[in-house]
Amino acid sequence: MRRFGRTLVTVSLAVAVVGGTAGWASGDSQHAVTGPPPGTAAWRADTASGRPLPDPASASPHDAARFFAGLDDAERRELAGRHPLVVGNLDGAPVTLRYEANRLAVLATGEARYASLASPGRQILAFDPRGRGQVVEVFGDLERAAHVSVIVPGSDSDATTYDAKRAPNTGPAGMARSLHAAAGENTAVVAWTGYTTPVGVGLDAASGRLAKAGADRLARFTAGLDAIGAPDPVLFCHSYGSVVGGLAARHTDATDIVVFGSPGMRADNAAGLHTGARVWAARGPSDWIAEVPNVQLAGIGHGADPTSAAFGARKVPAADVQGHTGYLAPGSQSLAAFAAIARGEVR
Structure with missing residues (x-):
């Protein structure tokens, strides 16, 4: 009973942290398209x-x-x-x-x-105006590239905000542009805003409901890459996008799955993802995601920390990353490592 009580306290902390000072009202429940x-x-x-x-x-x-x-x-x-x-x-x-x-x-x-x-x-590979909208854009030559990477973004990503002004190298398009520039012309990078993401923080961000729907769409998208003869992709999953990547892992032919700023992948460890892909994880020293307790109870929380030694993912250097969105900043350790993984140079 005492152990159960401690678990409830941990879940309550998760609710408080993910919900922020405004509580659950700060996130709007979304209908998955x-x-x-x-x-x-x-x-x-x-x-x-x-x-x-x-x-x-x-x-x-x-x-x-x-x-x-x-x-x-x-x-x-x-x-x-x-x-x-x-x-x-x-x-x-x-x-x-x-x-x-x-x-x-x-x-x-x-x-x-x-x-x-x-x-x-513009190379728009998918566009769906339903709801907040979904959009997928390609940077590079997808038909001829020797290597393909897919950026899977987290909360607050949709077609209505896709081209909105953001801090450099952030957002789905900014991250994809930065990775493409670092990885080189022989690599195509896809900004995949192909699922309904949570808005703000709240129950959607703390649950796996939208991630499950997104995982089905991500698995089909990677099957589509295979159907046109594209190389097996590397998935770069940011924040809530890593929950999507974790749930999709066993259903894709990705060579590598890289998560950064991750709240968890809905698995106890890398082996629990049931994938043949290499699994990588990065978290910067000032990323607020570290304050989110890694629990999963009654559908709330996303489980183990992918950067922990017990999880078993390969570590990506990120000591100079600033905040939750600085992983693809030019000159950063993480971007250099991401580019090497994207080019298939790291085994």
């Missing part, structure tokens, strides 16, 4: 040269890749023009076709907050 993209009904009713189109809800990324391989360029472009939201979000579809489809989809929204995503040179 899942399932096939808008426009799926019209897509299902259409055909290409008399053939049915792959159902976004049930066709695998490899099914989609085989379907598009059987079409000529004109047929592919015609489908993208008629169904931009479906083609733009269909894992396994040709990369450049998805870029064009998403440009059309962004323009079709007519919303100023998304307009910058359609700017020349």
Whole structure:
């Protein structure tokens, strides 16, 4: 009974720390956007040269890749023009076709907050305006890169804030740009804001509900990379994104999973992730995430600290990292290590 009491106290501390001084009211409960993209009904009713189109809800990324391989360029472009939201979000579809489809989809929204995503040179691999919106952007040449990395961000990441002004090298796009610059042109980096993230701090940030939905989407996304012949990726998971990465680990073909500023991965140790990927962890000396108790009870908390010796992850040097978001700052130890991992130089 005394041990149970101590556990309850620890959970209460977790609630207080994650909730902040404003308590749970500082976080808004979010509805996870899942399932096939808008426009799926019209897509299902259409055909290409008399053939049915792959159902976004049930066709695998490899099914989609085989379907598009059987079409000529004109047929592919015609489908993208008629169904931009479906083609733009269909894992396994040709990369450049998805870029064009998403440009059309962004323009079709007519919303100023998304307009910058359609700017020349942007490589938007996915765009879904439902809810707060989801967006995936590629930095580098995904079709020819020898190495691919995926940034999985944490709370407060969505399409509406994706291009908002932030501190340098932070946010999904800033982190991806920084890693791409450090890793070199032979590496493509994907900023994957492909799931509904928590807003602020609160029950969503302390529970695994949104992470579970995000893990399904991340696993499908990595299967889509495989379907187009891209190299097995490295996952770089920040903050709540590391909860997503932990839950997705056994369902992806990632070579490495790197977590930084992590509250936990919903596993007792690296072996509990049931993945063949190498697992890495980093935490800077001034990162407030260290104040969050590593517990998991009744769905609250994300478990063991990935940077602890008992967890068994490989340590990434981070002694010069500032705060919770400084891991990809140019010149930092962590960015240099991340770039080496992204290039496949560390074994």
